[in-house]
Amino acid sequence: MAAAGVAQLKDEGSKTQVAVAGAVAGLVSRFVIAPLDVIKIRLQLQVHSLSDPLSVRNVTGPVYKGTLGTLKHILREEGLTGLWKGNIPAEALYLAYGSCQFSAYTYSSHLLERLPEPYKLPGSVNSFISGAAAGACATTLTYPLDLLRTRFAAQGRDRIYPSLAASIRHIAEHEGPAGFFRGLGAGVSQIVPYMGLFFAGYEGLKPVLATSAVPLPFGTSDAAAGIIASVLSKTAVYPLDTTRKRLQVQGPMRSRYVHRNIPLHSGVGRTLLQIWGNEGRRGLYRGLTVSLLKAAPASAVTMWTYERVMSVMVAMDEQLGEE
Template sequence: MHPLDVVRTRFQVNDGRIANLPTYKNTPHALLTIARSEGLRGLYAGFYPAVLGSSVSWGLFFLFYSRAKRRYSRDGEEKLSPGLHLAAAAEAGALVSCCTNPVWLIKTRLQLQTPLHQTRQYSGVYGWTALYRGIWPSLFLVSHGAIQFTAYEELRKLLIHLKSKKTKGDGADEVLNSVDYTVLGASSKVAATLCTYPFQQRPNADGVPRYADTLHAVKETARFEGVRGFYKGITANLLKNVPASAVTFVVYENVLKLFKLTRTKDR
């Protein structure tokens, strides 16, 4: 799914005023153009930082999120209100942003290198300067993860309740399967993306500072591009991240089940 992430990034940063980035009509056109002009290497620009960032981010997020839920739960059970789920996910997202911002910065810069650049400034995961640029917008966007996990938890509770009536199961392990987790992961990701996508601030891809801050970026985008400017690249974003989210939750929930079964047998 990584080529779609490259397309999303390029759509987000191109506001029509950047001379050194090509213009794409839509997602298929972008994929074909990049493949023709840059080859497979262009479609997988920033791949290694993306793999590293995703692996570390998801691992840390689930760690911080589970601990936050435990801390917020007074009776030791995972029966939290939507507000507490939101708080736990936001806390986890903020901690993950602080840990992984340098990796995502490098990935984005590698993805924005095109043949139109006179020189290729970065050849790998090095070039450690200004590694925490964009950290404040990144911290602001923890709302994305907070909304996604709150939607996931609430939809999960609803699905367990509905299926328990039919199967008379005792809990999530008995009534939910991989198909259910796929639907939950995908639908929660769609909800989070639709709510927060317009607030993803775009970097100054050509090195010329055009946005003084987030509010200035919002004003300039609305002025020059209208409402469509806030949703550039959303098709590629959904095509990449919805399946990825579904797979992540299916793997996570099934691995948890496996661990529980192993512990039960050991006892």
């Protein structure tokens, strides 16, 4: 079953088609979930909670409570455009990430399939390793865009960086090249198990759902497989995502973001322990609900769009070949 799923995902044509389909899928997905992404980042950076009255003393920034409460607060204080803060670097991120991810995935899968016996791997293991490698590669190559997206989304009404170009110049001048890669360790540590679990789950679920007793119309078995795989894998690695966000806003501008009291963090392990010690499990999983709400449509739209765009391009190639 899983091996057949791997073959199905890789029955596309050229490497260029894979890159184009991945890029288009990333752009469409980003457009759909942009507001949820801003809400998630705001919640992840918040160290105080209304459920703990002591923690909101002397807090000068906003106090968000829940997905809807955060949405209403942003709309009231920053307007509709506040929900799309950081969208320019985010669109570039999703464009590049989607292309890198699917290209690396198919390349890794083909390499592993060429392994001779008795070293040949089962289809599920192939999917896990290929997904993890693709995630690590795409995360590293596009990480500066991810960091810029987080910093713009963390801005309130007071603009810290007046433009994308200004933010790049400021980080390069005051933090050096390493400033663009703050939290990369957490990003790779998160994305390797996440993408491995996601692709393995997706490849295993897609053929099962496609041949289920109650078939889903219009290719939505792809979307359903993407949703289930994404929710399970996202929950498993969420503390590392929170850690990454906290590390991305470190630096000389840390006290000027919408949350004025973001603690000083350093290192993946130390940040995890610091959040756990000061904020408990709630701190590590703050924003998980909106993250799952975001992950489900994002993954569903990504995989559905990828499959549809790839099918169109393959069909066009076949039609041109017949003429």
